[in-house]
Amino acid sequence: MLAKAARDALSKHAKLAFRFKGCLNAKRAAPHFISRPATATATLPPPASRDDTELIALFDQPQLPQWSATTSTTGLFGHAVLTTPTAFVALAESALRRAQLLTARVLNARQSREDLFKVVKNLDRLSDLLCSVIDLAELVRNAHPDRAWVQTADNIYEKLCEFMNVLNTHVGLYEVLSVVFSDPEIVRSLGPEAYQTALIFWRDFEKSGIDLPPEQRNRFVSLSTEIILLGRQFLNESAAARPPALIKPSELQGLKDMGLGARLRLQAQVTNRDLHVYPGSLQAQMIMRSAPEEGPRKKVYLAANASTRDQIDTLEKLLRARGELARLVGKSSFAHMTLSDKMAKSPENVQRFLDALMDHTRPYARSALRTLSMRKQAHLRTPPYPIIQAWDRDYYCPPEPPAPPVSLPPLTLGTVFMGLSRLFQNLYGVSLRLASLAPGEVWHNDVRKLEVVDEESGVLGWIYADLFARRGKPGGAAHYTVRCSRRVDDDDVEGDFLQADEHDRALVEVSREFEFAPRRRFPGQEGTFQLPLVVLLCGFTRPTIGRGPTILDWHEVMTLFHEMGHAMHSMIGRTEYQNVSGTRCATDFVELPSILMEHFLSSPAVLSLFDPDGAFAIRQTGNHHEDPCRAIDTHTQILLASLDQIYHSPAVLGAQFNSTHALAQLYETRGLIPYVSGTSWQTQFGHLFGYGATYYSYLFDRAIASRVWRKLFAHDPLNRETGEKYKHEVLRHGGGRDPWMMIGKLLDAPELETGDAEAMAEVGRWKIEDEVSIPGRH
CATH class of the missing domain: 3.40.390.10 (Collagenase (Catalytic Domain))
Structure with a gap:
């Protein structure tokens, strides 16, 4: 998932993570x-x-x-220098001074030809030096049970990220790297990984507005800070509790969940007033899945998808600030700025992928929606094919927890x-x-x-x-x-x-x-x-x-x-x-290995590895069925990825931009379930901050992982030769090779190695999941 992969992320350092990466x-x-x-x-x-x-x-x-x-x-991770919070502070101060000395060495590299050849290596060492402490602080502040350690880690994190911010906008470092790239002899001396690393630094400096005049560069820094603050505010507001829906006891008659339903009705009778049902609560989930009456489900849906004016303003200020930041560095949108070093390369290519995936998914989603409509027709005894509303989805197709494809004993x-x-040994x-x-x-x-x-x-x-x-x-x-x-x-x-x-x-x-x-x-x-x-x-x-x-x-x-x-x-x-x-x-490549691992759980041969003695019977359960709503959910994910692209397009800088109107228009033109007037779910779309302009990555890596699984592993998932090919073509190289070349070689598909718009569309045409049957289609 590094991450895959965006955490509450997104403190000051998260904005910088793509630089000193x-x-x-x-x-x-x-x-x-x-x-x-x-x-x-x-x-x-x-x-x-x-x-x-x-x-x-x-x-x-x-x-x-x-x-x-x-x-x-010893100390944390076996380091004798990490025994106490005070020792952690001493380590951070030592690392900071070392980073300053190493920065000075890079800045003086033009005085020594030998050091010019070491610039890329020294920049990578500088990044590693700082990140080894910053990443440690990030872990400690999330995992350590001692508040003194957590507070120390918070302070160290902020202090070293401030220095990282200085490096990200350091004109002198950029100029030294420019000298390296303009020297043919040095460039020829760089191996593939070194050259890829140098390109990462070069692109990230440019994304930082490094070549802007001083006044505009200062504006870039202030906008970056504003985006961080707005992002934190947006994340806090996206997780904030929504006001409750007021449900009358009479509206809860006939609940499928009789135990909880009876308790809710009893609570209402005792208090002699309407029930306050908060979005996201167990009561709300129960009503959405079990209330035969449409009224309470609609009320809960409206409450769950409401926003205040302030919440919408926070999101739109964040989107506009990102758009202005991109314009400062000569890009037409934040998506154009962000995607330039991703597999997608441009928002136009992302749209090619999403359109192709939508063309594949839409018929299956429509078929699933027809199934739900028939259930609603039978339930309400209406004329054929009533419209499925947003609050009908969970009632007519209740979400079910995932289950193994075969019968298994309890797994410890x-x-x-x-x-x-055992799986890793085989592969x-x-x-x-x-x-x-x-x-x-x-x-x-x-x-x-x-x-x-x-x-x-x-x-x-x-x-x-x-x-x-x-x-x-x-x-x-x-x-x-x-x-x-x-x-x-x-x-x-x-x-x-x-x-x-x-x-x-x-x-x-x-x-x-x-x-x-x-x-x-x-x-x-x-x-x-x-x-x-x-x-x-x-x-x-x-x-x-x-x-x-x-x-x-x-x-x-x-x-x-x-x-x-x-x-x-x-x-x-x-x-x-x-x-x-x-x-x-790359963000749109990093989830491939983790999503592929999930596919191995579909294989009885892999599931047999959970048995050390060969004693349990791996047999089909007979009740492993396709979820008719999975295609609807994939369709919804495509819409959200499209919304992310719209929110990071040039449109956000227009005087008439309205995030709620953009959401409504997208659902009215490409959605299957009607948009509900008066709702504004976008203020809960927390990934807009951590995965701004890259939310498509989940779908993209799912499509690639599905292809890799079907073509390489599905027929023989424990094959060592196949595992070695995947290890040497993909895992071994990390981010040191072009991901398109890795995928092209792995799948024996050289046409993918260009990574152009047609390659993106081709991935969109790959199946993400096994198709359910559609009448009239084979």
Whole structure:
């Protein structure tokens, strides 16, 4: 989902994450979709190993300690410099001073031809230095239970992001990079990853208005700050509670959910007044799914989709500020500015993708809507095909939780981790192993540590799994990249201190100690690499001695597979430059590995990996049916992606722009369910901030993942040769190669490698999900 992937994101640093790009690389879980099970497999998995079965005990038996035999205490992630909040402050101050010295070295590079050849490497090191502390602070402020640590992390995060903001708009750094690009000899010396990294810095400087006159550059900075503040306000308002709907007790007669319905009616009788039903509450959900009368459902829908004038103003101010920012740097819209370095390249290409996907999806969505209409006709005894209104959707097609495609016994958390390890062994020759913890290494006793081991090259990195809910911990799931892989043997650290005095050398010693993370050489690859470290955060129920191990619902299994897709991208994506390592790639590419992982759960062969002994029967349940409303939901996602493009188009700077009118017009011209006058749902569309102009990415990566699954894996999902191809063509390169070239080679489709408008349309023509039958269509 790094992220995939946009967090409440979006503090000052999130706006900057695309520049000194390694930072804020948390990937949130994306929406889950899954295809039909494969009908046959050719590869049989080997039996579960002792390492695999030890994973069951690690996660299912909380009384078993994971501590190492040593009694020596360390700091977070094994860093002796991270034992207390005060030590964290010292680390941040040390890293900041080191960053200043390294910045000065880059600025002086024109005085040394040798240093000019090292500019790209040193800029990447500068990014890694700052992001290693910023990403750590981002994790600590979201996961640590100690408020002193959280407050310290907040302060460090803000302070280092301010310095990052200075770097993003530093004319001197841009000028030095310009010298590098204008020198043919230096350009020829750059390998593909180095050149890609240099382009990232170059494009991001230009997006920052770096070549503007001083007055306009100042305006760019002030607009950027305004956007951050408006974005935070918008996110807060989007999550704010809406006023309640007033429901009369008589309107709740005949509720399908008799237990809750009876309690609601009793509550109304006791109080002798209308019920106050708040949008998003269990009562509201029950009414939308179970109230036979249309009236209460309509009231709840209207309440849930209402906005105040102030909420709409906040959104429209945000959209206009983004439009003005784009105009400052010579782009016609924020979408044009944002998409220039994405796979899509332009909003016109995004629209080609969405139009092609809409053409494919619309007939199935219409067929599904006809099914709902017939249900409504039978329920109300109306003439044929009554109109389905927005408040009818959940009543005539109640949302159902996802379920496995075959009959399975209850799955414990440890069992699922064992299955994941066995899957990775089959595909990549990579396994998950129990790793011991030193006292002080983790922020909570629930955290478990895994080492990721390649059968040929050894340890690739580590995953810290913080998977259980607790008070104060954010809900949902996320993948955090705390440390990236990158090459370190050619860093030339001593060159950073040629102008440093003794005080500076003493001050930076803390950050040098922090930087010296585990590193090693890999067979067949030149250089020494620091090993990546990621954290998975989830909110599963904690196991206890009394209740036993955690049993995962199917949607939680899907969540874990999704997040582990990000984690393996981070582990396998070993590049020389941290700016292109693992999940640090284009926004509209980063969810591909995680969404593809969800598809593996449609295969009985993969599900058999959850059984260490081969004892459970994997059989079809006979009740795994297509959701008739899935096509409607996909159609709605396409509309939302289109709305995102409209809201970041040149239209927002027009005097007559009205976000509610734009929403209504989109639904009236391209929607299937009528727009409801008086509603303004757009103020709850929180992704407009974190994924501004890139909300299409979910659909885009779903389409690619579906294609990769069907063409490569569906018939034999445990095939090692196929897994190795995917690993070497996609996962291995992180963001160091053009994603279109990676996809083209993976699918043996060279026509995609241009990444032009026709390539975008072609992806739109791929099926996202298995089609349901449509009368008259074959």
